[in-house]
Amino acid sequence: MEVKGKRAHVLAVPGPAQGHVRPLMKLMTEIANRGIKASFVNTEYIHAKVVAAMSEEDKRQSHIELMSIPDGLPPEDDRSDWLKLLESLARTMSRNLTDLIEKINCENKHEKISHIIVDTTIGWILDIPKKMGAEPVAFQPSAAASMALKLHIPKLIEEGNLDINGFMMEKELIKVSHDVPPWRRNELLWSIPSDLKGQKILFECILAAGKSVHQATWILCNTLYELESSACNLFPNFLSIGPLLRSNNSKSCASGGSFWVEDTACLSWLDEKPDDSVIYVSFGSIALLSQDQLNELALALELSGRPFLWVVRSNIVNGSQAEYPDGFRERVAERAKIVEWAPQEKVLAHSSVWCFLSHCGWNSTMEGLSLGVPFLCWPYFADQFHNENYICDMWRIGLRLNRDENGLRSRHEIVSKIDMLFCDPSVKANALKLKEMAQRSVTESGSSFRNFETFISHLKK
Template identity: 70%
Template structure:
């Protein structure tokens, strides 16, 4: 409830238009709105449509934010997969569209003008626009603090000759920021896109520009917590870790937090039928795609493991097309395998039947898995996922790598072997449980992430 005589604070939030960016920022904004602060959440028109389509009527009634949209500058028929066309269009059109939107909102809501803009660091350069309009600037990083620290180090790394103008590592060496942060190998940087230097250069320039703007932001919010990445946090000015941003109400549909796909909840009745700690959960997030040969190896590995499995298979997982399963595979695994197009992941990972998480190691999946105490089988696809794998396997010791062979494939033998190693390794399970306890401590009332969030809310209100 607003204090009499004071204007109600009004937050405008802008994510990068991709699933892994929209969801954590929506989770954060729902928490902000629950404290009596007005929140306007801005998606592109295409993403706005996907979010609304995935919501039930009940979800829409429970929604506590104003959800609005702006054009992304692309024709309706264009592909919106993260890539050069989308990035160039966002860069070209978003500053003007946001300026017009903010001016319109402020004109129509003179008593509740926008007081703060929270921008995803990927598009952090938009804060140059919002500062000119009198709103306070806040950066949100949906991934690891280590990635945020690396972005802020870009000017220094260019001057030292570690990076060229494409963001490529210029020397055959590791980039090391701190003793307690895993070093980055070639092609493991957040903006790395091997084989597509043109797109990588645009992504790199976006991060470099965002990093310069971020240095002037009031806060740098991050979906992590102090104990998980204290060394990285020490490298970031005005750093405020407020994660992990996992849902606190397990009864609510996760679509209300910005899912782009309808979730198949039939997996829960199936999970209830499986023994405790028995199910291999397989999901590669919203972007990863694989060749058919690789998907055959995975399918046969799951079959040969003899274990129950829940596999999320998007309709475009086979390099943009539907997956073709090995002959007779669906029939042979019918009694112990469940395949869905999209799953309510947090609730799945929290289920007692889950034994491990075969994951692409996106940061959202990483913090969701460690928050539930689930060990990982790591299969990174691109970008920061390789560095997250290094955290999981080398620092936190809660998972194992799935290594490609000389043909670049994860063989059925490799997958089967690592499943057995992971599930028989008691120390990994113990480490996973300890991390889960650490998360619960941090997000509780007296935990550091909880207190940091309270501090942020107090600042917005005062």
């Protein structure tokens, strides 16, 4: 809200995870590039990771002021226990954020915070903006369909489809719109079949956040209207502004929002590989594998006979260092590259990459879809199962990797699906059609471009 020459000042607050920080930082980069003052608030723990992963060039190029607040946990606590972290934030975040906003406004009397963009995952803080004289805006980092499910929870409870703890009652499917795939019993955003107490905590947080979203004047979503028109039409003041890609704007900070230093050497390795030959494997920032499952995947990649680029975080095996089958790394050395973290958009845009073996997080889904790469789907939790349904059933740009009777995705299943994907040109053709759709949406006159312009004009009023 610009008054008498004063700039709007937008403050953004993401959820405390890589898949939430990264897209919101891309959005804030675009906002800052339009001459609007932009501030970004992470928890202290995540702020340290983001700053450490940024190069000096990133820091010089960024027009966003990075800030932090405590997460309420002692320094020695394990932040990978995300339920404990979520409970702590629910107790402490409102007060800590309010204190920070008061400090910012006191130090910037002529550029006080005018708008606060809040990740819907932590939507319970959406009551803060109006108390601080700012306008509340919600940011949905995942699919519009996920937003629809969150906002339908009270109705689903009222109709007897869910109990007050988020467990499905008699029905086996939940549907919110005719063109949105239904959710099965263990595909709900809050489903944790192995931890029912944790599921209850997560459900309560999602329910509280969903109820608060109605306070927002806008809901911004990292999707494109043509992809999810039915879900987008369910909300007033809903602006689809995706895909949020760094490549959409050359001024964007190269690695802004990453929690790890990106290994760019893998791009030179990809340069040496034939077009449409490489399997890219990445499970994002949270997913864990058992050692047995990692062994099956490693042996499948070896048996496939194809070159592969595999992102293996240091904590991917149940929070510990990965151990590979005996002799594996030596046997695949000439056609494999294993890194701890990769510049994913650049990898997926590379001509040598054929398919993406993915956990189906929404950011990865949007990046792969926007760059025309077919998927092999390996969802881990939350919205990833529903994203898999989109990918495999609705868009037909990927194949499922199914578990066996032991709960593992076997080497035989993985190799079989790799071969099927490489032999089915229709999947690649569908992926290229969606790539064209996504790219068109962010070009001038495209739906996402127009929606973003609408929001920028609103900020500058």
